Amino acid sequence: MSPLPATIPAIVRSRVRAAVRRRAPMSAAEAEQRALILRLLSLLSQYPDGELTAERARLASVVAALPASRAAAELGAFVSWFGAQEPDALARHYVETFDLRRRSSLYLTYYLHGDTRRRGMALLTLARRYRVAGWDADGGELPDHLPVVLEFAALAGPGAGEAPLRRHRRGLELIHRALTEAESPYRHLLSALLSLLPPASEADRAAVAKLAAEGPPDEEVGLDPYGTHPGHGAYGSYGEGEFAPPAAFVPPIPAAPTRVPPTATSPRKESRP
Template identity: 70%
Template sequence: MRLLSLLLQYPDPELAAAAPELAAAVAQLPPSPAAEHLSRFTDWFARQPAHEREMHYVEVFDLRRRSGLHLTYYLHGDTRRRGMALLALAQSYRAHGWEVADGELPDHLPVALEFAALVGPGPGEAPLRRHRRGLQLIHHALDDLESPYRHLLAALLALLPPPTAADREAVLRLAAEGPPGERVGLHPYGTPPPAPDPLTNPEDPR
């Protein structure tokens, strides 16, 4: 979980400098589907120029809601329930003696993974299990984009309990309809948005 938390963070110069060390740590993992996915990602990461890594990260995680890393969005959308979920998540972290760093939201996936790494299986992984359907949606979105980051989500999903039939049905429904309480400008996951007007919306919200 600690490796996944690090690799899903913004690829700043510090993380880039640690790439050989992270690849070596992945190479030492016992053979498994998760380890194979991690290896594929670190191979890609090591080959990319710094500016291309940074641009790709911003494109897939910051400019696209369908592959954003804030987990409560997938469960609650833009509703007041999301605010309550964020508060409950922060309180859960605090109950285990851990505080989220200033400027970070408790549902950001690297944060949830760091909590899991520190607290361990059981309570540490509970937020990830609770948001498994959102993780599956992020993986689908990254897979559609053919982003190498899809390997990190695949590795994480391989480490969690397998989805139930209800999970699979909910993911399909969310993919078609989007999260609850969507507002104007947030399009269902299965429907491509119209081309943005460069005069009023210079960024592609996808």
């Protein structure tokens, strides 16, 4: 029941509610801590190569120095696990979690648009947003890759910088759900991130449940100009992680994994979905 009198016009009530929900402006210190958390999330959600694993102790000390918050607690839980694993085990877990399971892919526009023409436009729009903000993502990853989106949010600030995260809130919720079901420690990173965003609405929760059951749109088209990868067959081999049993959801043509596990004889290679 609304605490406001029913005689107040609806538009006034909605504006009052919006004012009540609006957070007070962040201080410079709070904004700096938020940017640090986002940058830590960006780093820790990247592939754990030798450079990253060599910095585990320093990253853990930075996390330990964060002011108490839910995000800091979730980051602490993650770095405790991250620091205790062998590098090869970390690499295998990352590939199995994010590259071989579409349901926990880190490419955010996939959850909103699937493999459709709209996804190609969404990628272009996101890249254009980065350019307008004066940021060069260096072309090493697609602009919707979560570590890239997090780095932009850290650099550009809570307003425009975090807008792509807010837009893809439902995809982030689905990734978190998949990681929780898989009991992956990476769920702590998603929990930390979601704690920074506005609370999920009933509409958000309903949409996430529908997405989990049915999957994203499945128009099977290319994603030019970002490219597709020929030679993977009509459905290829993409491992586990479908959104639902085959009778309920047939996934679109799978892309090549974004990464492959490093071996002693071959360097790690990258490709894009």
